[in-house]
Amino acid sequence: MNLPISLFIALRYWRAKNTDRFGRLVTNLASIGIVLGVTALIIVLSVMNGLEKHQKQQVLSAIPHSVIMPTSGAVSLSDPLPSLPDFVQKAVPVNITGVIFQTPNGVSAGQVIGIRDFSDDLLLQEFDPAKFSQILPSGEFKLIIGSQLALKLQLQIGDKVRLMITENSQYTPFGRVPVQRLFTVSDIYFSGTEVSGYEAFANLSDIGRLMRIRPEQAQGYRLFLTDPFQITDLPTFFSAEKWTIDDWRTQKGEFFQAVRMEKNMMGLLISLIIIVAVSNIITSLSLMVVDKQGEIAILQTQGLTKSQVRRIFILQGFLVGVVGTLIGASAGVLITLNLNEIIGVLNPQGIFLPTDINIMQIASVIGFSLLLSLLSTIYPAYRAAKIEPAEALRYE
Known part of the structure; x- marks a missing residue:
């Protein structure tokens, strides 16, 4: 299968084992951070949705709407x-x-x-x-x-x-x-x-x-x-x-307003995990740009354009975000569906947590994570495209 040259090189760099060890560590930390952030965000939002739905059924069903x-x-x-x-x-x-x-x-x-x-x-x-x-x-x-x-x-x-x-x-x-x-x-x-x-x-x-x-x-x-x-x-x-x-808002409006505010605050705080993890993509790509200056220069002398160089690093950083987001989303949904069984193993006291998986919320979390991953690649990709072959190869 013929892949675009930028995607082909990005995949090679992403799968390479002989790259800078520190850069590889930072990339792995970025992937793990995105996985944990997306997983935690989906679980927390689903639990808060479940609690809100449970309270709606238990409390609001008994008073005049x-x-x-x-x-x-x-x-x-x-x-x-x-x-x-x-x-x-x-x-x-x-x-x-x-x-x-x-x-x-x-x-x-x-x-x-x-x-x-x-x-x-x-x-x-x-x-x-x-x-x-x-x-x-x-x-x-x-x-x-x-x-x-x-x-x-x-x-x-x-x-x-x-x-x-x-x-x-x-x-x-x-x-x-x-x-x-x-x-x-x-x-x-x-x-x-x-x-x-x-x-x-x-x-x-x-x-x-x-x-x-x-x-x-x-x-x-x-x-x-x-x-x-x-x-x-x-x-x-x-x-x-x-x-x-x-x-019903005259009796229970403040309660549900507090629940919704708590859900929003929890979502915001856990979103910071994803933001911190995505910032590691900037670090890892910046290190790779410095490490691969010679290779980038050689590729440019062989006809690779600056826009193709930018796409290499955009695609590489985006791959890290895509893999971390998809694994995190899958783990979040899987854990949410079996949350009470997991809690039963860890704490056999019969604690029940209602959950409600909202497809639109999960799509928003995935979109948010992918968007941040994509934005984090812009600066390193811009720096890579600015490399001039003559300057990079002067001392080679």
Whole structure:
């Protein structure tokens, strides 16, 4: 197979064993550094993606993704749903408010969600839909509370708990006091998330009465999104003049912002490994240019142009980057796919790390590494092309 002359010579130099030992050591260190940097970057980004996805599933699935409310008045239950974007899976009428739970055993802040059916919330999927009218009948002010909240307030099924709605208040001779009502605990739901420590459910109309909303109306619509992070697209579909949007970012926005910032910082820090490794390519190529001055001069006298000389060293340095990047990417993906098995061998205490391999991220890491490898060859290649045969061969 006939190769271009620049690629042929670059391959010969790259595979040569009799070159300067120090230059060969620096080249090997560059390759190892790129392998380690790319591997570590892919593993860390995949783990951070997995943690973010796990938290999204565990945390955001248990709280309302978004609640849209009219800027004035309430929505009528008899009216059809507003036009919804494709990424909204479901919309249900909802009354939702912050409350204070008060019992003889303590006080706790939380929120109550008014529902019309158990399917209106993922936390209540285990309940029999046919028993909704028995567990949360309209007008009887019954409540389903979380297991952690029941433990905190020492509540059992059948116990009474006072709900005080701080958002609404009424004037009395003693001043302004919050709306309050005694509710009966009709059931307890169990969840492994922190939501069960503050969230409770009641009949839609019962909560509506406390919020001064008519039985045939609701505060707004609760939206279930395909991806909770698409919440930023909602304002383009619901005019700010007609709708007020309240979403999960008011409760968990700072947490996910911190996770994303941590992922970006970890990626930046590990990228420095690749940058340091790529700088070794500049060193090794510069040493080779000095070592091969005579050969370069002879090649030029035999007809090799300066652009071909530049390509020799560009291709040689790029080969180091390509090999290191491909090995690092393969090792990173392989380790990520078997990360929990590896952790199980090193630490058999049952630690689980969720991972999520993002093809676009891996492509970006590979592209970043190859681009730096290519840029690192420009200066040594430029120096090699400046060699004049007469000067280089004067003392040969």
